[in-house]
Amino acid sequence: MTVSDPSLALQKAIRSRLIASPELLALVQADHVMDANGRPEIMPAVYIGEGQSIFRRFDATSHATLHVWFQEPGLVQCKEAVSAIVAALRIDAQADGVLPIDGFVVYDMQATQTRYLRDPNGSFSHGIVSVAAIVKAN
Template identity: 70%
Template sequence: MTTSDPSLILQEAIRARLIASEELLALVPPDNIRDATGRPEIMPAVYVGEGSTNFGRWNATSQQTLHVWFQEPGLEKCKQAVSAIVAALRMDAQVDGVLHLDGWDCHDLTVTLTRFMRDPHGSFSHGVISAAGIMKVA
């Protein structure tokens, strides 16, 4: 029996996939891809950490919310970073195989929603990504 919530395990797997993405690292330094809250002091940044899990009888669906921040007058860099994140998180167990994690296996990982906003109090762009993984105890 595992003791970790699958949303934490999925969060760790997501961060690992993001810091392995050359496309994303061309836009955001790896130290700025982390679990944190609020608007970042140092930009650009990707914040990972908000999560939830819906438990089923044999599996669980874990959701993660990622926040992408840039200091820019528009949304161009933010949208480029979100596109890189979507590509990094694309995973299909039938094609790529199951993602074996610490006590859990991820059978599907997909981005379910992206949103882009301008910060009304400054020259910041903010992207929000919702992702979900189908998790089973290993």
């Protein structure tokens, strides 16, 4: 099978890096880091959501959106989890070397934006992490 879109391989790599983060696992169970839709039934949770790939001639930038959910009255735990996610996903090929993933190599990956949303009823916190990775096909 020829792999032409890096978004699925990147999603798998993101999950692997997140469940290897002791800082994140202190806040969210590994089996609560998943690809799913909607507000989670189990809390806390990290959903690896939407993806997009922008192709160039020799490489691509693949984007992923992560949704972080906690049942809490404020945003403290959510912001702590997002900070752990940002740290876990940083890859700089010049400093750390490249990250091989299924059919591709990641040369650079980082969170490009974080956002925090309050539940109108005050029961949930929702963090959104946008991630971008520069990848090249093997």
